[in-house]
Amino acid sequence: MTPSLCYLSMLYVSLITYVKIQVSGQICPKSIPFALLSINSGLISEKYLLFDLLLRFIFYIYSKFPGLPVFYALSENCWSISQTLDGVNRVSVIVKAMKALSHPDQWQMENADLNRAIQDTLVISRNEYKYVAEVETDLDPGLPFVPCYLSALNQVFLNVIVNAAHAIRDANGNGSEKRGRITVKTRREGNEAVIRISDTGAGIPEKIRHRIFEPFFTTKGVGKGTGQGLSIAHSVVTQKHGGTITFETEAGKGTTFIVRLPLGHRES
Incomplete structure (x- = not known):
């Protein structure tokens, strides 16, 4: 050398x-x-x-x-x-x-960046979907900050995203190499912030659609779900934020949950 x-x-x-x-x-x-x-x-x-x-x-x-x-x-x-x-x-x-x-006070009102909250939730929930679905985000860069109880809303987004992952897994079969898609979109529509979370699962059977937001209602087996996730989500969105949470579903194609939050908060 x-x-x-x-x-x-x-x-x-x-x-x-x-x-x-x-x-x-x-x-x-x-x-x-x-x-x-x-x-x-x-x-x-x-x-x-x-x-x-x-x-x-x-x-x-x-x-x-x-x-x-x-x-x-x-x-x-x-x-x-x-x-x-x-x-x-x-x-x-x-x-x-x-x-x-994680928030020290779940019921502390603040003006929050929902796009950032959704991105954080996707990071945390990755283990639930990484083997079953690709995730696509379409987040409105012009979405204003929303007055909300952010910690509680984070739990809403988490519950819906995890449910979407489970719907895809159940539709494709546990252990299947086939991957579905979870799509998350945010938009400002009038005086509302609108969040749409879609999956390519099997859709919600018509006979149980009216029960989706009921406390303790679940289609999962014993020990695999409490049936509280969507019920709590409904309560947080409607009662604490004066918003709405609805869904659109089609057999064999999937489901979209739609959360609408007023940009001017009104708690009922």
């Missing part, structure tokens, strides 16, 4: 060691509450930019001198660290969404 290459190698090793120490020294132990991970992710992301530069450096050198074992080892090591940081950043997104959805 030439002196210049040897120097570059030593420089890289020094840099990578320094960054490892900087990152590992600021990561909280796993026993510390999960919410603190969002703090660590910020610290790590500062180092991530340096890792990116290091990655570019090592792959450039290795492309020029592919036969050098030291650079092969370093490139593999750096790539592994990069993948780990990507994973941490993904977890951080989930942590931030969980923080946004």
